[in-house]
Amino acid sequence: MSNFPFLSVLTVAPLVGALVVAFLPRHRPELAKQVAFAWSLLVLVLSVVMWVSFNAGGDRFQFRESYSWIPNWGVSFTFAADGIALVMLMLIAVLVPLVILASWHDAESSKRSIPVYFALLLILESTMIGVFAAADVFLFYVFFEVMLVPMYFLIGSYGGHQRQYAAVKFFLYSLVGGLFMLAAVIGLWVVGGKTFDWQALSQVDISTGTERWLFLGFFLAFAIKAPFFPFHTWLPDAGGAAPAGAAALLVGVLDKVGTFGILRYCLPLFPEASKWFAPWALALGVIGIIYAALLAVGQNDLKRLVSYTSIAHFGFIGVGIFAFTTQAGTGAVLYMLNHGLATGLLFLVVGMLISRRGSALISDFGGAGKLVPVLAGVLFFAGLASLALPGTAPFISEFLVLIGTFTVNKPVAVIATVGIILAAAYVLWMVQRTTQGTLNPTLTEVDGMRRDLNLREKVVVAPLVALILLLGFYPKPVTDVINPAVQATMDDIGSTDPAPSVGGTVQEAGR
Known part of the structure; x- marks a missing residue:
């Protein structure tokens, strides 16, 4: 199966499915949902086959395909996946079917085409x-x-x-970041011998000044996309306004393009500039962890609160990347996966709660667990996973980031640890205000609050809960795939892990 064009097929298949769904009769919304869900399952099955076919001990990049596109510019349709990309592709394949199921009724209140809504989800997947x-x-x-x-x-x-405001703000921020990257892409093409092939560009020797400017162009685009502090202000608006399913993909996957881009492009293509900018990037990561956590504590809107927690989590990922150790790097990539699972679950469950109450304001809840105990229990679990409770997948990621950073930069690791305490504060505060305590009497008058999780919603949350627990206790299948790619990235920038100092300390003490 190694010769099968997995990546091109996976890219095109959802787009074909989107065209099929979009042209279904508008008066057949159920058919559109069913076709979109079935198509996303096909993508999931193919992705699982690709995962099984990947050789963790083999070449760094596998499933490589290349098709000529614009030969005069050196542009081609070239696809390849290392362990980092493979993990993110599997995250997409798992989340999209669950998001489609969770969004079964999301478009009905908009008075817009339901087939188009599900077609847009498939286009986004593509x-x-x-x-x-x-x-x-x-x-x-x-x-x-x-x-x-x-x-x-x-x-x-x-x-x-405020969906129009949030959509325009999201688009403009990302577009501005894209313009910075476009300038850097053109500059890289000029200094790289008029080619856009990643492998060829990774061998190009670039002067120090030019390398720093090119790094900055890519980094600004990725920092906005992630987003890192202080480029984060679009995310709470977009996450708060988006439908819950779309928000789960926005924060769970789409934002990971920023951190993935840093790992794939900034570090290997501009190694010296990456080291030069690393202290600044670490500072932005630490500030983002503390600042976003403090803002999350003060939120009264559930979706905005979850959005701010994600900004804090991206701070941890940024710290893990720029610590330049294999432990921290592996933790950062694992964090990208586990954050997608945990925050995706949290957004979906919050969406279920909001759809029942008809409000996203925490002050409109109170004691909801007495009416919807199963939903409240899943919200509590998702919150615990978000704060990286031991036994859940995010804990492993956070632990690796912190221990890998501590070996090279103790102050950054110590300050970042404060974010864990703040995470416990905002998550437990949210759970306590929404589902615990005295029952808000107005909830008994809301018809939706009399319905606990139905079968469709249980099918949505069960796989995510299972994966969070499985990877919390046994992350080895994923780390085995990630480790070689992270080690190769560290080699690209000439970074080596610090030697253990315990033996030397013991010998000195013995003297």
């Missing part, structure tokens, strides 16, 4: 797969920009309060 699979810098840039379009319409046409 572009997200393309951006992680691209091994041509120009192709990556194209997917990076096109990915904005379906999300813009999902927020602006099917979102909630």
